[in-house]
Amino acid sequence: MQQLADDLAIRNLIARIAHLSDHSEDLDEYLTYFTEDAAWNFPIGARKGHADILAGALERRASGTTGPGSNARHILSTMDVRVDGSDTATSDAYFEFLVETNVAPRIFNCGHYHDTWVRTPTGWRVKIRDIVLG
Numbered sequence: 001m002q003q004l005a006d007d008l009a010i011r012n013l014i015a016r017i018a019h020l021s022d023h024s025e026d027l028d029e030y031l032t033y034f035t036e037d038a039a040w041n042f043p044i045g046a047r048k049g050h051a052d053i054l055a056g057a058l059e060r061r062a063s064g065t066t067g068p069g070s071n072a073r074h075i076l077s078t079m080d081v082r083v084d085g086s087d088t089a090t091s092d093a094y095f096e097f098l099v100e101t102n103v104a105p106r107i108f109n110c111g112h113y114h115d116t117w118v119r120t121p122t123g124w125r126v127k128i129r130d131i132v133l134g
Helices: 002-023 028-032 049-062
Strands: 034-042 045-048 073-083 088-099 106-120 123-133
Touching: 002 028, 002 073, 002 088, 002 106, 002 123, 028 034, 028 049, 034 049, 045 049
Parallel strands: 034 123
Antiparallel strands: 034 045, 073 088, 088 106, 106 123
16 A cells, blocks of 8 residues: 555656746746756756756746746656655656747657656655656
């Protein structure tokens, strides 16, 4: 039963992180779902730790790529979560990143998130997020 609960919790967190990226004015909650030393790996640049991940999120918002008013959306599908039965898990989730959702939505990029998770006293957190395009 615990494995099922863990699987569902991780699926919900994958979705929550996407929603916060798209809509939240405040990035504090977004950061709470990553470990303090998390790696956020994207083909055009990697981030390490809360301060660096926050800097990247702020840069994407300043450029209008993501965040409130960007008219961009992360669409998630085909999730695969593997809980090892203790305090670690991995997951893969396909994504499409849509832009111009207010006029003529189009896919800007797509790929998948390969996440490594750890259980903490406050719940599951992303330790490594590898963003793979294509």
